[in-house]
Amino acid sequence: MATSKPTRSRKTAKNGPEMGNKERPFKRPLWELRLYVAGMTPTSIRAFENLKRLCEEHMHGAYKIQVVDLLERPMLARGDQIIAVPTLVRRLPTPVKKIIGDLSNTERVLVGLDLRPAGGFRNSRL
Amino acid sequence: MPARTAQKKKKTNAPDLSSLVLEKVPTGIRGLDQVTHGGFPKGRTALVCGGPGTGKTLLGLEFLVHGALLYNEPGVCVAMEETAEELVTNMASLGYDLPALIRKKKLAIDYVHIERKLIEETGEYDLEGLFIRLRAAIEQVKAKRVLLDTIELLFLGLKNDGVVRAELRRLFHWLKDAGVTAVVTAEMGERTLTRYGLEEYVADCVLVLDHRVNEQISTRRLRVVKYRGSSHGTNEYPFLLDNQGISVVPITSLGLNHTASTERISSGVPSLDAMLGKKGFFRGSSVLITGTAGTGKSSFAAAFAGATCARGERALYFAYEESPSQILRNMSSVGQDLEKWINRGLLRIHATRPTAAGLESHLATVYNEIQEFKPTVVIIDPITNLVSVGDLHSVKAMLTRLIDFLKLKHVTAMFTNLIFGSGVMEETAVGISSLMDTWVVLGDVDQGESDRMRTLNLLKSRGMSHDTRMHRFTLSNKGIEVNGNK
Numbered sequence: 001m002a003t004s005k006p007t008r009s010r011k012t013a014k015n016g017p018e019m020g021n022k023e024r025p026f027k028r029p030l031w032e033l034r035l036y037v038a039g040m041t042p043t044s045i046r047a048f049e050n051l052k053r054l055c056e057e058h059m060h061g062a063y064k065i066q067v068v069d070l071l072e073r074p075m076l077a078r079g080d081q082i083i084a085v086p087t088l089v090r091r092l093p094t095p096v097k098k099i100i101g102d103l104s105n106t107e108r109v110l111v112g113l114d115l116r117p118a119g120g121f122r123n124s125r126l
Numbered sequence: 127m128p129a130r131t132a133q134k135k136k137k138t139n140a141p142d143l144s145s146l147v148l149e150k151v152p153t154g155i156r157g158l159d160q161v162t163h164g165g166f167p168k169g170r171t172a173l174v175c176g177g178p179g180t181g182k183t184l185l186g187l188e189f190l191v192h193g194a195l196l197y198n199e200p201g202v203c204v205a206m207e208e209t210a211e212e213l214v215t216n217m218a219s220l221g222y223d224l225p226a227l228i229r230k231k232k233l234a235i236d237y238v239h240i241e242r243k244l245i246e247e248t249g250e251y252d253l254e255g256l257f258i259r260l261r262a263a264i265e266q267v268k269a270k271r272v273l274l275d276t277i278e279l280l281f282l283g284l285k286n287d288g289v290v291r292a293e294l295r296r297l298f299h300w301l302k303d304a305g306v307t308a309v310v311t312a313e314m315g316e317r318t319l320t321r322y323g324l325e326e327y328v329a330d331c332v333l334v335l336d337h338r339v340n341e342q343i344s345t346r347r348l349r350v351v352k353y354r355g356s357s358h359g360t361n362e363y364p365f366l367l368d369n370q371g372i373s374v375v376p377i378t379s380l381g382l383n384h385t386a387s388t389e390r391i392s393s394g395v396p397s398l399d400a401m402l403g404k405k406g407f408f409r410g411s412s413v414l415i416t417g418t419a420g421t422g423k424s425s426f427a428a429a430f431a432g433a434t435c436a437r438g439e440r441a442l443y444f445a446y447e448e449s450p451s452q453i454l455r456n457m458s459s460v461g462q463d464l465e466k467w468i469n470r471g472l473l474r475i476h477a478t479r480p481t482a483a484g485l486e487s488h489l490a491t492v493y494n495e496i497q498e499f500k501p502t503v504v505i506i507d508p509i510t511n512l513v514s515v516g517d518l519h520s521v522k523a524m525l526t527r528l529i530d531f532l533k534l535k536h537v538t539a540m541f542t543n544l545i546f547g548s549g550v551m552e553e554t555a556v557g558i559s560s561l562m563d564t565w566v567v568l569g570d571v572d573q574g575e576s577d578r579m580r581t582l583n584l585l586k587s588r589g590m591s592h593d594t595r596m597h598r599f600t601l602s603n604k605g606i607e608v609n610g611n612k
Contacts, residue, residue, distance in 0.1 A: 102251065
């Protein structure tokens with residue numbers, strides 16, 4: 001039960017870029033995102049749905065989401081230094097960023113992903 | 127009344143409670159298992175708290191390493207403060223090969239790093255990720271011991287204290303269910319034992335480490351604050367952090383229940399033996415030799431050491447004033463060839479400056495050396511210099527502990543003490559003399575302009591008839607000679 005969903009989502013993730021929109025208002029061409037969860041809990045599902053929606057709205061298809069279920073692959077937690085779940089890791093563009101939680105606050109996620117400057121101007125030049 | 131209490135005792139003793147008694151796992155840390163009466167509570171979590179640099183991590187790592195090496199209990203270290211490489215380097219300096227243990231699957235180190243700056247938090251989360259890592263590591267080596275060092279860094283890394291608290295509570299429950307014995311380290315708080323109140327979650331066994339610096343001299347102490355379901359030593363115990371790791375000195379005042387020996391051993395000076403009921407000191411007694419500068423205290427100490435080694439026994443000489451080579455040279459001038467005893471492994475000279483460490487550390491060093499070398503005679507030359515490290519009260523307290531320990535081991539101890547014409551040092555001699563069984567006072571008397579006469583007086587010698595007259599003695603290359611009455 002718990003394992004079926006992530007596998008499916010990984011497929012979605014692979015299809016992501018192909019389905020992507022051609023017009024890209026971003027400097028960086030590809031977003032590589034990894035969502036770490038521990039089983040298909042309501043929080044994991046919510047996080048994935050929030051992420052999917054957000055990517056569609058703001059990355060215009062130029063993204064790739066990989067869902068890692070730590071219950072299946074516990075050793076992967078070390079590499080990205082995961083302690084909390086869900087954790088979203090922005091692997092590309094660099095620098096690596098982490099956002100933990102169910103991603104319910106879209107504003108915060110956008111700031112965390114550098115899609116929106118925090119506090120107006122400080123990150124806008126990046 | 128006595129009969130009734132006896133009956134009551136019998137009743138409570140009747141059922142066999144041994145299977146219900148708290149099981150413990152030995153830490154393997156020298157002295158700590160004595161203080162805790164057997165080690166940490168099995169399958170539970172022990173909390174080790176203390177300020178920065180007090181040795182918390184080292185204690186935890188030693189617990190793991192000894193478990194892996196001595197007790198066949200593999201361990202997992204969740205390191206949040208230092209990387210695995212740093213831990214490996216630190217332990218290598220103590221002679222432990224962590225990479226070898228890791229290769230043999232006796233140890234797993236997981237470095238957990240959280241950088242608050244790089245983490246954005248939004249919405250609900252839990253710490254299952256950490257749990258999964260810990261579980262995986264435990265399964266990997268089939269761990270029986272776990273060290274969480276320093277788990278409270280979670281509070282610094284994550285913004286939501288409520289989640290961290292709830293998850294820690296869950297973690298400690300889970301550890302208990304998993305049946306692993308865990309050690310959690312935590313920073314000392316200002317008013318509480320730990321900064322984030324971890325003692326509320328981990329309440330089975332709490333140790334506090336302390337590192338005090340008094341007048342530029344540091345002393346480390348350990349205390350068992352709490353140990354549910356077990357008796358434990360309640361005092362503060364000094365401990366050492368040296369090139370062999372941690373060693374706790376489990377001695378406090380042991381009380382006066384040692385058995386007194388009637389065996390006599392030679393002082394190394396036949397004419398002094400003659401004064402001591404013709405036989406010498408009691409084995410296991412303590413001897414004090416006081417005298418002003420240059421009266422030959424060290425010569426008596428050397429003679430005693432020489433006689434001990436000549437019997438084939440071991441003597442341990444703590445020199446707080448001279449280097450070993452200086453002692454050897456000076457003593458060969460009064461007919462004591464100590465070098466041959468060193469070469470035969472019967473004599474060990476341990477020379478340090480008293481100011482190099484605090485009193486407790488000196489006590490710990492003396493204790494460790496005695497445990498390792500197993501001498502029958504210990505010489506401390508001079509204790510006067512220790513007074514420069516601590517005040518009279520603490521010196522006396524330290525000597526009491528030391529003497530109790532030596533008596534229990536039937537080690538004969540000789541202390542020398544420099545006294546000046548008058549003043550504080552003489553008080554010192556009086557203050558500690560009550561602890562001594564035999565007190566020899568050396569002095570010199572001016573005889574006219576060109577001559578000085580050395581004098582010896584047996585001020586006391588418990589439990590034997592002894593010569594109380596004032597004697598004169600000579601020091602020559604043939605040794606010490608006490609020549610009759612003044």
